[in-house]
Amino acid sequence: MIEEILSYNRAFVDSKGYEKYKTTKYPDKRIAIVTCMDTRLVELLPAALGVRNGDVKIIKNAGGTITNPFDSTMRSILVAVYELGVNEIMVVGHTECGVQDMNAGEMLHLMKERGVSEEHISLMRHCGIDLDSWLHGFDDTEAAVRETVDLIWHHPLMASDVKVAGYIMDSHTGELKKID
DSSP states (O other): OHHHHHHHHHHHHHTTGGGGGOOOSSOTTOEEEEEEOOTTHHHHHHHHHTOOTTTEEEEEEGGGOOSSTTSHHHHHHHHHHHHHOOOEEEEEEETTOTTBTOOHHHHHHHHHHTTOOHHHHHHHHHTTOOHHHHTOOBSOHHHHHHHHHHHHHTOTTSOTTOEEEEEEEOTTTOOEEEEO
């Protein structure tokens, strides 16, 4: 599959397909969107929000949540604010998220089935990684969005003039529901 993608990429570049996507690194609308990596949102989210290439910074991860105030998602948000001029942040969760009700024990089982040794898992635990917490999903999407908004809003390095709001997107229709 990767070879097919690379072949397509060569044709895309050769035909100058990139020209219609040219923009700068600065988001025109000065908004960052933190959302899930769910495949249903790849085209639905920008279409439902009316954003195009160059308009916003989209930061994606599993669940669209921040699990640690110093994880790579929070770092990306801080870069967006201080280096790229973002002054509003939308946290967009979605219905039927695969991270909701994700079970750490089941994921560890799947890792072992794919060849991750018990020794490596034990080493992670020995190094202070709480795998049960780190690999656990969330039970309530609204609560997860609220927690992420709160973490961003109260982060010690976040500028006080940045607006932060949370939403849940319907994975089928693209409809947004604001979370208070």
